[in-house]
Amino acid sequence: MSALPSAHAWLVAHGFGDVGDLPISLPMLLLAAGGAVMGVAAALSARAAQGRDLPGRNRGVVLPARITAAVDHPVTRVALRLLAAALLGVAAATAAFGADDFLRNPAPALFFVVFWVGVLLVGSMLAGPLWRAANPLRPVSALLARAAGDPADRTVRPLPDGLGVWPAAAMLAVFVWVELVVTRQPLMVLVLLAGYVVLQLGGASVFGRAWYHHGDGFEVYSTMVGWLAPLDRDDNGRLALRSPRRRLAALEAPPGLLVVIAVLLGGHVFDSLADTVVWQQLLFAGSRLLLQTAGLAGCVAVVGGLVAATTARARFLRPALVPVVAAYAIAHYFGPLLVEGQHAVMTLSDPFARGADLLGLTGRRVTYEAVPAGLAAVGQIVAFLGLHVLAVMVAHDRAVARYDPRGARAVQFPLRAVLVASALAGVATRFAGPG
DSSP: OOSSOHHHHHHHHTTSSOGGGSSSOHHHHHHHHHHHHHHHHHHHHHHHHTTOOOOOOOOOEEOOHHHHHHHHSHHHHHHHHHHHHHHHHHHHHHHHHSOSSTTTOSHHHIIIIIIIIIIIIIIHHHHSSHHHHHOTHHHHHHHHHHHTTOTTOOSSOOOOTTOTTHHHHHHHHHHHHIIIIIOOOHHHHHHHHHHHHHHHHHHHHHHOTTHHHHHOHHHHHHHHHHTTOSEEEOTTSOEEEOOHHHHHHHOOOOTTHHHHHHHHHHHHHHHHHHTSHHHHHHHTTSOHHHHHHHHHHHHHHHHHHHHHHHTTTOGGGGGGGHHHHHHHHHHHHHHHHHHHHHHHHHHTTSTTSSSOOTTSOTTOOOOSOSSOHHHHHHHHHHHHHHHHHHHHHHHHHHHHTTSOHHHHHHHHHHHHHHHHHHHHHHHHHHHSOOO
């Protein structure tokens, strides 16, 4: 017997910590959310007008040298890549040889929750661009290059000018489409993993290992949310703890970043739309695949158009939206990580559905009391609004570095309005309940 039907777990987990678990009512929460974002924006504008809040260097706290040495040690890098290869390898093996029923097969939860959420999102937000260090395809590409007699990638084709992260955006669009529209069945996990390996190794064989910075959607996503990590490097390469605010303020936005943001945010918007009664009723009137695809594409287009319009005269502000991507991802995936993560571990006890009990967990049920509901709700709100406030700060820093206080305030105004609306909409859709 499965620990918990996976589809049911996914739906329940999206509502992990609801408005009834909050210490204040939803109207008061909305008022506080809007007030917090607008208040920070007003305070920053006032300080900039007085010349007291211009971006400066944030040295942070340099960690002991032995910590940097341990993190940079080759054994650490090898261990990370072996763990990553094991995770994806188990997902592929169980997808290929396990049960067709995703209720008993750990592959979907391992790939869509443990890997996508636990490693790429949470791991990178804590430790920086984790997948760049753990990606097991990078050493494979190095071995292939050495076998071809070009270990330094000197004979590969140069990357096209202006390539940016456009290939990664396309890969992420496919991933989001499969996750939200097609199916989370084991077969699709196998197809996605096989396609990922073939495309990335192929791209690296043509353009060299620099391809991963541009074409690996998982690595680009990990790097992007890794900009929010408290861990950073100082000028001497030593690990340091410091606020991500200054790091985000100094970033150069690569071509295609807008599309990556639109795909990720648009996916979260569509998932909220897909939970409504109106949308579910609409699906009965036509082709589910066609309508779901059109809905997802429409949400991505609307989000992308809105961001493009509000930053048309200030494209340098777009990196300020990275915290918003992380905010919606946390609100979206917090419950699934807790519930589906447990489900993944339990089904690993019998990975091929043959009656095994390797971990002694077969037949066990997930627990919803791992985190008290009230604490979960408050934690999600604090993280969601805190990241929106960070977005306001980053936009402010980037603007005052280029304009005088009056010009900085004017160029930020459209984006600030979007950030306030995003905070209100996110809180409302997350805690107002379905329907």
